[in-house]
Amino acid sequence: MKGKNLLGNTLLAAVVGGACLIAVLLRTFAPAVILPGLDLPMLALLSLIALTAECYLAPKSDRPWVLAVLLGGATFALLPWCAGLADGETVWKLFLAGAAVYGGGAFLYGSMSRRLSATPAGRLAPAVSAFVLFLGCQALAGLF
């Protein structure tokens, strides 16, 4: 376990919490706004923002994978539920989808950004990796 941490999950809680808070405020003060759904591209977007922030803050960090994936799922289930954006029936789906998206995203994102950062143009690598992965996830979600 030495050298491993859950910084990505802490950042994920901050990112998802911030997004949910924005949704609550929009729902309260601008009810006409059409909020995007909590679908796969949205879960991927929030995960990738947290992973990108983690990559810039602690580029060499590793994570305890099982715990990270479970916490990722719990974050996507608990926070939207507390914000009133998901009901009891949806929470389990969000837990499973969130765990899969965060776990898969962290694995793919880590692999990509490590390779890209080996080049002289490495400073932008985390952001570019996240953007490419998000586009891939959007295309994948469109297939279902």
Place this chain on the structure above:
Amino acid sequence: MREYGKPLAALAVAAVLLAGARFGLAGIARSNAEAEQTAMMAALLPGSSSFTPEEYGGEDENIAAVYAGETGYVVETVTDGYVGEIRLLVGVDASGAVTGAVVRQMEETFGLGGRAASDTGFLAQFLGTAGDAAVGENVDALTGATVTSKAITKGINSAAAFVTGADVSSGATEWGDWE
């Protein structure tokens, strides 16, 4: 081990803050939503300012709610789009002509079907129709979003058919099925 407590603490703090915001703002959210809905319905149905919910007991599964105004009805419809459900509010005057339509909720693809919510040119095509809107005939579909366009057409035709009394099994509201 202490390191592992941070994400749990962050999660707990975020959960408490969100629950507090949700329940603390619930009253304001409810009154704002009601005021916005009334203003939206008044814009969709010119000449009407107050709306009374009416129970809908018909067979059309696309109709979710009906509100009676002084000059006609505002009908809330729900149809299946490309990604998920599309919820519309449609104003229909007493003669059965559509006076306005607005997308209230959708999850369609950003840049494709999602444009239906803001493309006034697309939605304006339905003004004056009376259950006879048809993509490819008197309605041009949004580029790259035929399914979304048909779903919206279906909802608007259902709303008009409610007022005109058209038989929902006659095809007036079944039009748009692509399966």
